Amino acid sequence: MDGPLLHQLADRLKALSHPARLKVLVTLAGGDGCQCGAIVAGLPLAQSTVSQHIKVLLEAGLIRGGTEKGRACYCLDAEALATLRRDLDILFSALHAPAPDAACEPEKAHV
Amino acid sequence: MDGPLLHQLADRLKALSHPARLKVLVTLAGGDGCQCGAIVAGLPLAQSTVSQHIKVLLEAGLIRGGTEKGRACYCLDAEALATLRRDLDILFSALHAPAPDAACEPEKAHV
DNA sequence: ATCGTTTATCGGCGATTTACGATGGACGGA
DNA sequence: TCCGTCCATCGTAAATCGCCGATAAACGAT
Numbered sequence: 360m361d362g363p364l365l366h367q368l369a370d371r372l373k374a375l376s377h378p379a380r381l382k383v384l385v386t387l388a389g390g391d392g393c394q395c396g397a398i399v400a401g402l403p404l405a406q407s408t409v410s411q412h413i414k415v416l417l418e419a420g421l422i423r424g425g426t427e428k429g430r431a432c433y434c435l436d437a438e439a440l441a442t443l444r445r446d447l448d449i450l451f452s453a454l455h456a457p458a459p460d461a462a463c464e465p466e467k468a469h470v
Numbered sequence: 471m472d473g474p475l476l477h478q479l480a481d482r483l484k485a486l487s488h489p490a491r492l493k494v495l496v497t498l499a500g501g502d503g504c505q506c507g508a509i510v511a512g513l514p515l516a517q518s519t520v521s522q523h524i525k526v527l528l529e530a531g532l533i534r535g536g537t538e539k540g541r542a543c544y545c546l547d548a549e550a551l552a553t554l555r556r557d558l559d560i561l562f563s564a565l566h567a568p569a570p571d572a573a574c575e576p577e578k579a580h581v
Numbered sequence: 582a583t584c585g586t587t588t589a590t591c592g593g594c595g596a597t598t599t600a601c602g603a604t605g606g607a608c609g610g611a
Numbered sequence: 612t613c614c615g616t617c618c619a620t621c622g623t624a625a626a627t628c629g630c631c632g633a634t635a636a637a638c639g640a641t
Contacts, residue, residue, distance in 0.1 A: 365496070
C-alpha cells in the first residue's frame with residue numbers, strides 16, 4: 360500500500376462518497392435498465408445534477424455507457440467494481456493492527 | 471440498501487476518500503505506535519493539515535484517541551473498521567447485476 | 582417542418598474542502 | 612524559571628463540490 364496506490368484508491372472512493380452516486384449504482388444494479396430517466400426519477404435532484412453525478416462515476420471508471428441514440432444507456436462496470444472490491448480488501452487487510460499492546464486507550468469514552 | 475444507510479455509508483467513505491487520510495490509517499496500523507509526529511513525518515503536509523485529517527477520521531469514528539499528556543495517541547477503531555468492511559460487502563453484493571442481457575454496450579470504447 | 586422528449590453541458594451561486602502559517606496551551610528538561 | 616517540543620485550533624486563501632436553471636443537441640412523432 361504505497362503512495363500512488365493509495366491515491367488511486369482514494370479517487371475511486373471519492374466517487375462513491377456521495378449518497379446520490381451510491382444510489383445511482385444501486386439503481387443500475389437493480390436491473391431497471393440503463394435509462395437515465397429512471398435514475399433521475401429515483402432521486403430528489405434536478406436532471407442536470409444527476410447527469411453530473413453520472414459523469415463522476417464515468418470518470419472514475421465505475422460505470423460504462425453513454426448516449427446511443429437520444430437515449431442514454433449506462434451500466435455498472437463489473438470488472439472495475441470487482442477490482443475496487445479487491446483493492447479495498449487489501450486495504451482492510453493492511454489495517455489489521457498487529458497485536459497492539461493496547462497501549463492506546465486514552466479514555467475509551469463514556470463506557 | 472435504502473436512503474439513510476447509503477447516506478451513512480457515504481459519510482464514512484468520504485472520510486476515506488483522501489490519500490493522506492488513507493496513509494494515516496495505514497501508518498497507524500503499521501504499529502509504529504500512535505504518535506502524531508510519526509504520522510506527520512510520513513506525509514508531505516504541514517502539521518496543522520495532518521491534524522485536521524486526523525480530526526476528520528475521528529469524527530467519522532474510524533480512529534480513536536486524543537492527546538493524553540502533551541503527546542497524542544491515536545489508534546484504529548477496529549470495530550468501526552470491521553463494520554465498514556461489512557457494510558461495503560453488503561453494497562458490493564447489492565451491486566451484482568442480475569444477468570443483464572448485455573443490452574447496454576453503447577460502444578465499449580476503442581477495443 | 583415543427584413539436585416534445587431526453588440528455589449533456591454551461592454559467593453561476595453558496596458551501597465545503599484542502600492547505601498553510603501563526604498562535605497558544607501543555608508538558609519535559611536544562 | 613525559561614526553552615524547546617508537541618499538538619490543536621484559528622484565520623484565511625484557493626480550489627473544489629453540489630446544486631440549480633437555462634440552453635443546446637439529437638432524436639421520434641406528428
